[in-house]
Amino acid sequence: MIDFKRMAQEEAQATIDIRRALHRIPETAFCEEKTSAFVSDRLGTLGLKVETGIAKTGVVALLESEKQGKTLMIRADMDALPMEEKTGLPFASTHEGVMHACGHDAHMAMALSAASVLGKIKGEWKGNVKFVFQPAEEGPGGAKPMIEAGVLENPKVDFVTGCHLHDSAEGTIGVKPGCVLAANDRFDLKIIGKGGHGAMPHLCVDPIDVGVQVINALQRVVGRQINPLSPVVLTIGRFHAGTAFNIIPGEAELSGTTRTFDRVIWDSWQARLERIIKGVCESMGAWYEFKFLRGYPPTVNDESLVEVVRRCASEVVGQENVFEPEPIMAGDDISFFLEKVPGFFFFLGMGRENSAPLHNSKFDFNEEILSKGVEMYLRLAYELLRDCA
Numbered sequence: 001m002i003d004f005k006r007m008a009q010e011e012a013q014a015t016i017d018i019r020r021a022l023h024r025i026p027e028t029a030f031c032e033e034k035t036s037a038f039v040s041d042r043l044g045t046l047g048l049k050v051e052t053g054i055a056k057t058g059v060v061a062l063l064e065s066e067k068q069g070k071t072l073m074i075r076a077d078m079d080a081l082p083m084e085e086k087t088g089l090p091f092a093s094t095h096e097g098v099m100h101a102c103g104h105d106a107h108m109a110m111a112l113s114a115a116s117v118l119g120k121i122k123g124e125w126k127g128n129v130k131f132v133f134q135p136a137e138e139g140p141g142g143a144k145p146m147i148e149a150g151v152l153e154n155p156k157v158d159f160v161t162g163c164h165l166h167d168s169a170e171g172t173i174g175v176k177p178g179c180v181l182a183a184n185d186r187f188d189l190k191i192i193g194k195g196g197h198g199a200m201p202h203l204c205v206d207p208i209d210v211g212v213q214v215i216n217a218l219q220r221v222v223g224r225q226i227n228p229l230s231p232v233v234l235t236i237g238r239f240h241a242g243t244a245f246n247i248i249p250g251e252a253e254l255s256g257t258t259r260t261f262d263r264v265i266w267d268s269w270q271a272r273l274e275r276i277i278k279g280v281c282e283s284m285g286a287w288y289e290f291k292f293l294r295g296y297p298p299t300v301n302d303e304s305l306v307e308v309v310r311r312c313a314s315e316v317v318g319q320e321n322v323f324e325p326e327p328i329m330a331g332d333d334i335s336f337f338l339e340k341v342p343g344f345f346f347f348l349g350m351g352r353e354n355s356a357p358l359h360n361s362k363f364d365f366n367e368e369i370l371s372k373g374v375e376m377y378l379r380l381a382y383e384l385l386r387d388c389a
């Protein structure tokens with residue numbers, strides 16, 4: 001039996017060093033130039049066939065074992081967030097206003113270490129592992145253009161896996177079949193009224209008042225039109241209008257997001273929202289411009305793989321530390337890969353009781369958990385590929 005735990009442990013310091021090196025050079029969506037160079041250099045050193053510049057900054061590398069078999073894809077996201085780091089860590093961001101606050105540096109480090117170990121034991125497993133490093137997970141999304149560039153072909157990918165750091169207890173692994181993350185969309189609305197004196201509303205069309213009515217009407221979709229057994233979110237995160245207390249402005253701008261786990265509801269958002277916006281604006285004499293940007297599909301794990309993923313997780317952290325997470329309304333564009341190929345997105349618990357959450361300027365975590373993520377990838381590669389001809 002191969003000692004995956006020892007192998008992941010032996011790689012632990014290297015994994016931490018890689019994570020820190022990447023943490024110093026965070027880059028936002030589709031600007032991951034230094035990150036891409038770092039990742040492709042490392043993969044090249046390990047002797048993998050590397051392709052770069054896929055969907056602008058994406059990197060793909062193929063690791064072939066000594067025996068023919070199927071192909072598992074391990075996906076890591078590369079982008080950081082446009083925010084100032086305030087951790088004070090010695091390896092803090094050297095790029096002003098950009099920070100790895102969502103753990104994508106950790107995701108890349110774990111995938112690179114898995115590539116290193118699997119490359120050393122090529123005779124012990126079957127098939128291929130394709131490492132896919134994608135840009136722009138935080139939006140607008142790098143997975144879809146990478147699929148369009150053909151990353152799921154040559155060789156054809158049979159399984160997909162990936163991992164995200166998670167707020168659950170440190171050293172736990174979250175495994176859930178079915179829906180784990182929601183579909184997410186964005187919309188922007190401009191309401192065009194008629195500006196004028198604050199003392200003479202009857203001569204104006206007040207876009208602020210129209211906007212308030214639109215928001216109220218949109219929230220009724222959630223409460224009155226959607227099956228209460230299908231959770232949805234509709235959030236207006238931005239409402240800008242006006243310059244002074246006594247002027248009715250000419251325009252108001254709103255932006256928001258919709259979330260659902262249900263594909264049928266997901267498909268219906270644009271028409272539902274526009275029908276209401278149109279009706280309210282017309283009834284109040286205003287015009288509107290509505291832009292709906294369809295985001296990521298729901299992230300759905302393959303039910304038939306849950307047993308093998310749970311078994312691997314139990315080997316890594318012990319059965320008592322494997323939990324089934326509640327689905328959350330955040331999204332991740334690994335969902336595009338999981339739409340095409342059966343796979344599994346699992347969570348690595350980092351313990352948030354006393355520390356800053358993901359997307360916080362003080363975000364950090366205990367890097368000792370990284371070797372657990374590496375071990376998960378090793379076991380998944382071995383288990384998913386071993387029975388394949």
Ligand SMILES: [Zn+2]
Pocket residue numbers: 102138358359
């Ligand atoms: Zn994030």
Ligand SMILES: [Zn+2]
Pocket residue numbers: 102103104137164
């Ligand atoms: Zn993330």
